[in-house]
Amino acid sequence: MSTSRRGLALPILLLSMISFVYGYGESIKATGNTVSFQITLTWEDSRPAGIARKMILANDQFPAPPLNLKQGDDVEFLVINELPFSTTVHFHGIEQYETPWSDGTPGLSQRPIAPGDSFLYKWRATNYGSYFYHAHKRGQQEDGLYGAIHILSDTTIEKPFAMISEDQYELKAIEKAEAKSSPIILSDVRQLTSNEVWEAEIAMGRDALCANALLVNGKGSVSCLGRQTINQFTSVAQRGVLGNQSLTDIGCLPATNTVAQGTFSHNISAIPPSVFAGCTPSRGSAEQLLANPDGVYVSYDLISAAIISTITFSIDEHPLYVYGIDGQYIEPILVDAITITNGARYSVLVKLDKPAGDYTIRVANTGVNQILNGTAFLTYHPCVTAQEQPSVPSIDIIGVPTSPDYTVLNESTIVPYPSQEVGHVHVAQTQVLKIERYHQSYIWSLGNSSYPLTLEEMSPLLFNPTTGQKDLTISTRNGTWVDLVFDVTNALQPPHPFHKHSNKFFVIGQGEGRWNYSSVAEARQYIPESFNFQTPQIRDTFITPPAATGPTWLAIRYHVVNPGPFLLHCHIQVHQSGGMALALLDGIDEWPEVPEEYQL
Ligand SMILES: *[C@@H]1O[C@H](CO)[C@@H](O)[C@H](O)[C@H]1NC(C)=O
Ligand SMILES: *[C@@H]1O[C@H](CO)[C@@H](O)[C@H](O)[C@H]1NC(C)=O
Ligand SMILES: *[C@@H]1O[C@H](CO)[C@@H](O)[C@H](O)[C@H]1NC(C)=O
Ligand SMILES: *[C@@H]1O[C@H](CO)[C@@H](O)[C@H](O)[C@H]1NC(C)=O
């Protein structure tokens, strides 16, 4: 089915290769509909996972309220800042076609919104699918400012559902489910606020690489697993890092571990409780998703707003049809669990074909940094007497399948729908970006330098591009193709989930070992098996391969179509705060005039 469809599309694709631009603004007509949305931000005493701490609430809610749109809608998103500190809001994955002033990046597209001020973001929903909005000032995302965005696809967009079923009744049920898709926001939370974490990093000279609880739609608990369980589930990879140490009582690699932290100067006595160790159990509520008993299928947008954890997700006894990633449709794949890195979104269909009852939703951190798990429930037919038996798990508390019959989504098998060939474009420039620690265990490089947090307070580059520092910016010309190669220079780095603001990119290659080529074209001659130009994934967030035993690299390719300054950064919060970021000054030859209302 898919092969013949692609076969038909191929000649057209080749003909239009030079001028074809992947789905940015123009191709979808405006609906003429303007959606106004308003959030008022306050800093409140809260109890996420039962932890008493301050959180950012949006209209008194955590997570922030969802924004539902139709492709082509215009959005007017008003942020009223009643916080005691300045902030911005970024729309993750939204390309901001011709509206770079609404991207929400301090130091690039706007000045931070001061306490008592407001800011009106205006943009068009040019793409369809699952996105989210979140704070983009310092580490504030981890203080709770994140909310889902769902954009219903235009009628001209071809859907991949015929690859799941050819039955008309089932197809109708699937499309109905998709139209009502609801968000499942997966995240993590700490006892400390983001500012306390940043101050602790400076005082202790350590990368704060653990959290205190996983949350599903903002709900969860802190469970202290106990020494025996922690030791039992300590993985081979963790043992390799630990040597003769053990994970702490919060399941974390200890602060004294020089394999995980490097041999930089540090001060162990400056480490606050709960950051690496010191487990305090607390109970919050558990998310309970009620499925409509009349629905044959339900659709969820799994959104990782986690700041540090890599979350594997599964629902007991319910396989997941993954049909969209980072908004983009894919050829559907049936799996039992999905590993979701920071900032990524996976849209899934779940068939409701089991007896009435509660089915446990399991989330587990699968990073080497920590053992951390959480629980929620999928409940259907709630009026009928619930089943007595506990549901059967397909993953354990570290996200490993409980039997070989269960599968975790394999990223290498993903094919976008429709896919696009990008092997023959003319690449105007290739940037190789070194990723390593930069003189401190919590400071990181991207390229030749490290992007300091203080740049957030500087005059935004959109208004004055010439002030951009050489090693912290990459300038591109509009209409050109650009290759970025992330060069993870040494072993024992976690996968870095890179997020590019504005339009999506193609994931064209990855591999182990040091990148040692002047271009992708050259590398292709030596290691063709490391590339996929035929069906590359189309993403806005993608990880570098884990550097367990040595260096690794990731190559992405994108078309510069939307002039403006856009950030490229790791979406692990402590890495971003630690400088793993760069400004792409895209289409600098064609920057638009900034409208009067956005002038400084
Ligand atoms: C184990 O730890 C001790 C100190 O706690 C240290 O002296 C020793 O070198 C370590 N052994 C290995 C194999 O790392
Ligand atoms: C280490 O941290 C402790 C506790 O914050 C502090 O009293 C001490 O001065 C610090 N030591 C150094 C060398 O900075
Ligand atoms: C983590 O898993 C353990 C073992 O299944 C369970 O007892 C505990 O409740 C889970 N923790 C959370 C926060 O759900
Ligand atoms: C993932 O899929 C690729 C391509 O089909 C395959 O080579 C690889 O072995 C798979 N990985 C796992 C862990 O199954």
Ligand SMILES: *[C@@H]1O[C@H](CO)[C@@H](O)[C@H](O)[C@H]1NC(C)=O
């Ligand atoms: C890093 O330095 C090299 C050598 O000077 C230069 O070619 C490259 O453009 C720089 N990279 C960035 C991102 O500034």
Ligand SMILES: *[C@@H]1O[C@H](CO)[C@@H](O)[C@H](O)[C@H]1NC(C)=O
């Ligand atoms: C930027 O380039 C794209 C692709 O070539 C083109 O469609 C767009 O009109 C250009 N934008 C400007 C402002 O020139």
Ligand SMILES: *[C@@H]1O[C@H](CO)[C@@H](O)[C@H](O)[C@H]1NC(C)=O
């Ligand atoms: C770089 O790659 C070439 C070609 O594969 C190889 O001959 C050479 O040894 C490599 N150099 C280094 C420093 O790895």
Ligand SMILES: [Cu+2]
């Ligand atoms: Cu990172």
